[in-house]
Amino acid sequence: MDDSRGRPKETGSAAGGHHGEPEWNGGPPSLHGVGSSPAADFRSLGLSAAVLAAVERAGYATPTPVQAGLIPRALRGVDVLGQARTGTGKTASFVLPILERMATQGRGGSPRALVLVPTRELAVQVKDEFEKLAHGSGIQCVAIYGGKPLKGQIDKLSRHPAVVVGTPGRVLDHLGRGTLSLAGLDIVTLDEADRMLDIGFRPDIEKILRRCPEGRQTLLLSATVPADVQKLATRYMRDPEMMDFSTNELAVETIEQRYFTVDPTRKFDLLVRLLEREQPRQAIVFCRTKRGTDKVFEKLARRRQRGRGHRSAARDDRAEQTEGHADVACIHGDLAQNVRDRVMRQFRDGSVRILVATDVVGRGIDVTSVSHIINYDIPEFCDDYVHRVGRTGRMGREGIAFTFVSPEEGPQLTRIEIRIDRLLARDELDGFEAFDRRPAPAPVVQLPTGGFGRTPAEPPVAEAEPPPPPKPSAAALLGKGRGPKRHRRAL
Numbered sequence: 001m002d003d004s005r006g007r008p009k010e011t012g013s014a015a016g017g018h019h020g021e022p023e024w025n026g027g028p029p030s031l032h033g034v035g036s037s038p039a040a041d042f043r044s045l046g047l048s049a050a051v052l053a054a055v056e057r058a059g060y061a062t063p064t065p066v067q068a069g070l071i072p073r074a075l076r077g078v079d080v081l082g083q084a085r086t087g088t089g090k091t092a093s094f095v096l097p098i099l100e101r102m103a104t105q106g107r108g109g110s111p112r113a114l115v116l117v118p119t120r121e122l123a124v125q126v127k128d129e130f131e132k133l134a135h136g137s138g139i140q141c142v143a144i145y146g147g148k149p150l151k152g153q154i155d156k157l158s159r160h161p162a163v164v165v166g167t168p169g170r171v172l173d174h175l176g177r178g179t180l181s182l183a184g185l186d187i188v189t190l191d192e193a194d195r196m197l198d199i200g201f202r203p204d205i206e207k208i209l210r211r212c213p214e215g216r217q218t219l220l221l222s223a224t225v226p227a228d229v230q231k232l233a234t235r236y237m238r239d240p241e242m243m244d245f246s247t248n249e250l251a252v253e254t255i256e257q258r259y260f261t262v263d264p265t266r267k268f269d270l271l272v273r274l275l276e277r278e279q280p281r282q283a284i285v286f287c288r289t290k291r292g293t294d295k296v297f298e299k300l301a302r303r304r305q306r307g308r309g310h311r312s313a314a315r316d317d318r319a320e321q322t323e324g325h326a327d328v329a330c331i332h333g334d335l336a337q338n339v340r341d342r343v344m345r346q347f348r349d350g351s352v353r354i355l356v357a358t359d360v361v362g363r364g365i366d367v368t369s370v371s372h373i374i375n376y377d378i379p380e381f382c383d384d385y386v387h388r389v390g391r392t393g394r395m396g397r398e399g400i401a402f403t404f405v406s407p408e409e410g411p412q413l414t415r416i417e418i419r420i421d422r423l424l425a426r427d428e429l430d431g432f433e434a435f436d437r438r439p440a441p442a443p444v445v446q447l448p449t450g451g452f453g454r455t456p457a458e459p460p461v462a463e464a465e466p467p468p469p470p471k472p473s474a475a476a477l478l479g480k481g482r483g484p485k486r487h488r489r490a491l
Helices: 049-058 065-075 090-102 120-133 150-157 168-177 193-198 202-210 227-236 264-278 290-307 318-324 337-348 382-389 407-420 474-478
Strands: 080-083 113-116 141-144 163-166 187-190 217-222 241-244 255-261 283-286 328-331 354-357 372-375 399-405 444-446 452-454
Touching (some): 049 120, 065 090, 065 217, 090 120, 090 187, 090 217, 113 202, 120 141, 120 337, 141 168, 150 168, 163 168, 217 227, 264 283, 264 372, 328 337, 382 399
Parallel strands (some): 080 217, 113 163, 255 399, 283 372, 372 399
Antiparallel strands (some): 444 452
């Protein structure tokens, strides 16, 4: 028996399971490379006149390689695992097929499309893309994520939106409360799948996929395809087409990449000098921890205020701090959601020029005007470097990325260069040459026997201890000219 898309329907396991449990052979599925020459225009991709009008209204002229490769396959109803770097137009590559699917009659009463994303910021970004491309069509999209009151989201879900975009944790919350049903789903999209697995969403994703209809279509998009992503695709997708939309180099040619070797105690001073030299249009400064993000933001905001001649005391409240400085802001997971929303709104409209961010939150930042990326802390994982650098050079624009490396972090830099198959150019600023605090090795000398050895270090000469002071006499202790005190005999 065939399903509605003409593919053989499998029987057996419960709905939403792993489609007949295909065996995992331990080897990676092959990714089919996609040619770099994009389609001439969107009309050749099989989109309807209504969707083409939305594309033209949004200002999209020529499809990118990921759009040209993914859209026709998604319209045919096949499952696709696509490897695509951020900033290549991949959001529109799954939004347009979903809108095309919404034009047909659905089961009604529940959402027909679900998009899972790793962060709140990315959920808002995807929802905005849906609203832009679905303008005037009557197709509703709702974003559900943590940090916002449940009641408002429940009210929006009660209006039966066609598309739901959400983080896995909040989607499970609504499923548990019965305010969200997945029974009518036609298509499920996992965006930034590698990041969702990195931050521990795998159990939540599997619970959600097991509750989806068996006959659904699944699209999985990821900047990298490690073993965990491959296993997820094999278990929960039906004969997926593996497609590699990334370029041969993980970092495209439009992004210039350099590094500074700097002593850790002077990183902030180097950051200030670098910003003065580069004068970026917009820049993101990546730190490894939330506390480090706060510290860099506070110091940078005070420094830039002094540079403008405005000397004011720093406010204690973090939200007030973020709001009080004209062109510097910070964003990380500990900030209240309304503060994060405000910061992202200001960064998108250009009123914030310098954004200090952590990796997890920074993954959802899609601003085409970002010209500079500064890795204040070298990333712990090589893939995080790829994602950080991907915040600039978006949609073919030029960008530059700088990485601060301490003398002890050389091996981490080497691993990054191996991962991206490219050597980073070394940059320098006067007065910021790094130095190694480790003691220099002893000089090598030739021994009389013909061998070599190191000159033994001479032991330090111990200073002579001063003689102890003479012990005072009993008379001196009792007082001059006084004899010992005599106690009267008890009567």
